[in-house]
Amino acid sequence: MPAAQQLECFSPQRAGPTEEGLLLYGDNLDAISWLLANGYAGSVRLIYMDPPYNSNRAYASRIRLRGKGQPTLGETAVYEDIWQTGAYLQFLADRLLLLRQLLHPDGTLWLHCDHRMQAHLLLLLSEIFGPDSLLNTVYWRSQTMRGAKVHARFFPNSAQAIHIFRASNRGKPFWNAPKREIILTEKAAAAQYMRDERGFFRTSDPGSYSFESLKALFDDGRLYAPYGGSVIIDEDHRNVSASNGGNIGVKYYLTRQGRNRYVLTRPVDNLWDDIAGLGTVPGEDENYPTQKTERLLRRILESASEPGDLILDPFVGSGTTLTVAQQMGRKWIGCDSAWRAVRTTACRLSRSRTSRNPRPSASEVSASTREPRADNRSLDVGGYSILRLSTEDFVPAGPPWQERQTNADADIHIERAADRLTIRIEGFRSPQLFRLASGAQMSLPRDWRRQVRAILLDSDFDGETLRPSQIDAPAGKSDLVAGAYSSPLSQSPPVPEGEPADRSVAILIVDVAGDEHLFVHPLPSRQSTTQEDL
Numbered sequence: 001m002p003a004a005q006q007l008e009c010f011s012p013q014r015a016g017p018t019e020e021g022l023l024l025y026g027d028n029l030d031a032i033s034w035l036l037a038n039g040y041a042g043s044v045r046l047i048y049m050d051p052p053y054n055s056n057r058a059y060a061s062r063i064r065l066r067g068k069g070q071p072t073l074g075e076t077a078v079y080e081d082i083w084q085t086g087a088y089l090q091f092l093a094d095r096l097l098l099l100r101q102l103l104h105p106d107g108t109l110w111l112h113c114d115h116r117m118q119a120h121l122l123l124l125l126s127e128i129f130g131p132d133s134l135l136n137t138v139y140w141r142s143q144t145m146r147g148a149k150v151h152a153r154f155f156p157n158s159a160q161a162i163h164i165f166r167a168s169n170r171g172k173p174f175w176n177a178p179k180r181e182i183i184l185t186e187k188a189a190a191a192q193y194m195r196d197e198r199g200f201f202r203t204s205d206p207g208s209y210s211f212e213s214l215k216a217l218f219d220d221g222r223l224y225a226p227y228g229g230s231v232i233i234d235e236d237h238r239n240v241s242a243s244n245g246g247n248i249g250v251k252y253y254l255t256r257q258g259r260n261r262y263v264l265t266r267p268v269d270n271l272w273d274d275i276a277g278l279g280t281v282p283g284e285d286e287n288y289p290t291q292k293t294e295r296l297l298r299r300i301l302e303s304a305s306e307p308g309d310l311i312l313d314p315f316v317g318s319g320t321t322l323t324v325a326q327q328m329g330r331k332w333i334g335c336d337s338a339w340r341a342v343r344t345t346a347c348r349l350s351r352s353r354t355s356r357n358p359r360p361s362a363s364e365v366s367a368s369t370r371e372p373r374a375d376n377r378s379l380d381v382g383g384y385s386i387l388r389l390s391t392e393d394f395v396p397a398g399p400p401w402q403e404r405q406t407n408a409d410a411d412i413h414i415e416r417a418a419d420r421l422t423i424r425i426e427g428f429r430s431p432q433l434f435r436l437a438s439g440a441q442m443s444l445p446r447d448w449r450r451q452v453r454a455i456l457l458d459s460d461f462d463g464e465t466l467r468p469s470q471i472d473a474p475a476g477k478s479d480l481v482a483g484a485y486s487s488p489l490s491q492s493p494p495v496p497e498g499e500p501a502d503r504s505v506a507i508l509i510v511d512v513a514g515d516e517h518l519f520v521h522p523l524p525s526r527q528s529t530t531q532e533d534l
Contacts, residue, residue, distance in 0.1 A: 001037045002389040004031040005376075007399055008466045010350060011383040021322060022381060024335040025342045026389035026396045028314040031335040032098040034389050044102045045174070045309035048300060048321050050112040050292060052081040054088045055340040059289035063436060063513045068451045068478045073436040076513060078289055079338060088117070091125060095314065096128050102312065104165040106174065108135065108304050111163045112292075118161040125165050132169035138162040140296065141273040147408070162300075178303050180274050182264040189254060189262045194224075196251075200262055203249030206296025217250055224249040268299070275299065283476055286344050288318035297324040305330055326382050339399055340514050342386060347454050347473035347510075349384050401466070401508055401518035407431050408517040414505055416524040420490045421459050423507065426483070428452060430511050449480040454510040459489055461506035461520060468508070489523075 011020065024031040035041075060075040083091070086504060096109075109129070113121050118137075126134060139159045166173050184192070193200040203224045206214060210462060215233060217223050223231045229244030242248050255261035267272075269450070275295045284294055297320050305311060307329035313321035316334035322345055325332040336342055388396060400406075411427035428448040437444045444451060454473035458466050469488075472481045503523040510516050 002026070002034045002391050004034060004387045004389055006385060006465050007402070008346070008385070008386040008468070010346070010385075010468050010471060012350075018084045019331060019382065021326065021331065021384045022333045023316070023322075023342055023345060023384055023386045024333065024389055025337075025339065025386055026335070027337050027391075027394050028335040029095055029098070030389045030391055030394065032095060032102065032314065034239045035333065036098065036101055036525045038077060040333075041101050042104055043310055044312045045104050045107045046301065046305045047103060047107070047109040047238050047312045047314070048101055048112070048297065049099075049109070049314050050210055050290070050321075051092060051315050052079075052083070052088070053114045053290075054083045054085065054117050055081045055114075056083075057081050061287045061289055064287065064477065064481050065445060066452065066474075066477065066513055067445075067447075070445070071440070071442060073433065073440050073442075073513070078340060079508075085117075085120070089120060091120070093124060093128070096125065099312075099314065100128060100167065105167055107167050108171075108172050108173045109165050109166075109167075110300055110304070112160060113163070114160045114198060115157045118163070122163055123225065125163055129165040129167070130169050133165045133167070133171070135164040135166055135173070136270050138164065138270045138272055140275065141271075142277040143279060144277075154458045164304075173304060174306060174309075176306075177305055178268040178299050179265050182266065183257070184254065184264060186260045186262070193254065198253060199256060200254045201251040206240075206248065206250050209250070211240065214240045214248075224251050270297070272296075284320075285477065286318040286348065286485050287477075288341070288344055291318040294320055294324050297321050298328070301325060301328055301330060316345050317341050319348045323348045324348050337396060339397065343399070343454075343510065343514070343516070346384060348384065348475075349382075349470065350468075350471035350473055351475060400516040406515060406517045408509070408511075408515075410507070410509060410517070410519055412507055412519055412521065414521055414524055416489065421487055421505065422487050423485045423505070424483065425455070425456060425507070425509075428511075428517075430507060430513075430515065430517070432515060433511060433513060436513065447480070449483055451511055452481050452509055453514070455481050455483075455485075456506075456510075457485055457506040458506040458508075459487065459523075463504070463520075464507060464509060473510075 004287070007025065009020070024034070055155040058080045059078045061078050063073040063076055064070060065073065097110065111121060111125060122134075122137070139161055141158055142160045144159050187239060189200045193202055195201070198221065214223065218231055218233060223240070225231045225242035225244065225248055225521050226246035227242070227244040229242045229246070231248060232241050232243055234241070240248060254264055257263050276293060278293055281293050285291070296462045301311065301324055308331065310333070311321065311325040312333045312337045316322060318341065319334065322332045322334045326349060336345070388398065390396060408424060408428065408430040410429070413424040413426065414423040428451060430451065433444060433451055454471065456466065456468040457470045458468050460467065470485055472483060474483070505521045505523055507519045507521075508516060509519070
């Protein structure tokens with residue numbers, strides 16, 4: 001069985017109890033085996049996996065300074081997606097066979113792929129789960145046709161596939177049919193819908209409605225007679241008709257939203273062309289290749305899981321699945337063999353998020369679409385624990401702060417008053433970033449915070465596991481870390497009157513190139529100050 005070592009644990013203070021999520025660092029085959037050996041068999045309600053696509057590409061991300069209008073310093077490799085077809089299918093088959101054992105009997109697996117391997121993967125999934133376990137294949141328009149795609153022969157590829165399988169053909173997965181809302185201006189609504197004193201409406205054939213149902217709709221003003229006629233209710237013959245001929249219709253009104261906007265609610269089928277790709281949602285950009293958008297994962301989780309259910313993402317990438325699961329009150333587990341993915345995910349999970357019901361501005365297009373959100377509550381952050389999984393055959397490198405020392409230095413000031421620490425960072429210098437800037441023929445900005453992606457603070461560092469009490473990892477591209485922090489001093493374990501000499505404060509700085517630099521200071525005594533230029 002794979003061995004597990006705790007690398008990091010983040011438990012933010014909350015009013016009530018919190019359950020930590022698990023981030024497993026290592027080969028996901030080892031991670032799945034570890035989960036099975038530790039009692040997780042049959043407990044996962046939904047598995048979403050976005051594996052490599054066999055795209056024959058090496059992916060990189062830009063090294064970009066923080067702040068508006070800042071230049072990039074170059075690129076850094078993230079992962080390679082280059083396979084022989086047989087090796088690729090064997091890689092996924094080994095994992096799918098074990099993932100099936102993790103699924104709850106009423107759980108589902110959603111496998112995301114593109115045009116290159118979707119047919120192969122559909123056959124592979126049918127072989128493992130059984131052809132009767134296929135629930136559907138969703139096609140998501142992930143990008144708009146532009147650039148070279150406009151001139152593609154035999155149609156450009158702008159959609160990706162998500163194969164949905166239940167655990168077995170006897171499973172009865174939870175299902176919450178999603179809806180989507182289309183926002184129309186008054187002008188757009190007038191061009192497409194009829195209007196009466198109650199608002200804009202469309203009509204539909206009453207079909208098999210009973211006489212009593214039609215009469216109730218008439219009393220509610222929801223029956224329509226064509227050709228300017230009126231609705232006739234014939235009690236004697238129990239019949240409903242239109243005075244000027246034609247068929248009556250049932251009125252379905254648009255919901256008014258504000259002064260000049262109307263909402264049309266429609267069911268969702270397996271063609272998802274109403275959820276934008278990352279290129280049009282820049283606010284979510286984590287600078288990670290092949291990142292998916294939160295709305296896509298929100299629809300999946302809303303459709304096939306409930307609050308409290310356990311969600312697993314074995315290819316965690318930028319952490320979108322886990323971020324959305326946390327926002328929606330699901331338990332979660334994520335796996336990845338790349339430390340960059342683990343750190344990116346941990347930073348996203350550490351942020352306090354608010355789930356809001358976005359409203360389009362007046363400048364937005366008249367037929368914009370969005371998915372309804374459940375509420376406007378501010379959602380607290382849950383904790384996480386990062387475990388490194390290793391076997392005799394594979395031992396992933398530890399986090400950079402644990403495996404190697406860097407030549408970076410920082411101006412750090414630590415003050416202690418009673419049981420509260422104040423930490424101020426007034427400078428940071430990395431030789432690696434200096435070399436990158438020199439190669440790009442530019443100078444680094446004077447504000448050191450533009451070179452920093454995140455800062456983690458542990459006021460009681462034990463030298464092995466980082467337990468940050470605060471994580472400062474701004475979202476987006478523009479916001480900068482604060483650089484000054486104040487927090488209660490950890491009292492676990494209890495601190496005797498004469499402070500033990502081995503208690504330490506750790507400051508982890510993650511720079512924009514993804515390098516991690518750990519600075520460790522002795523804990524100052526009460527009313528004292530530590531000031532060092534490391």
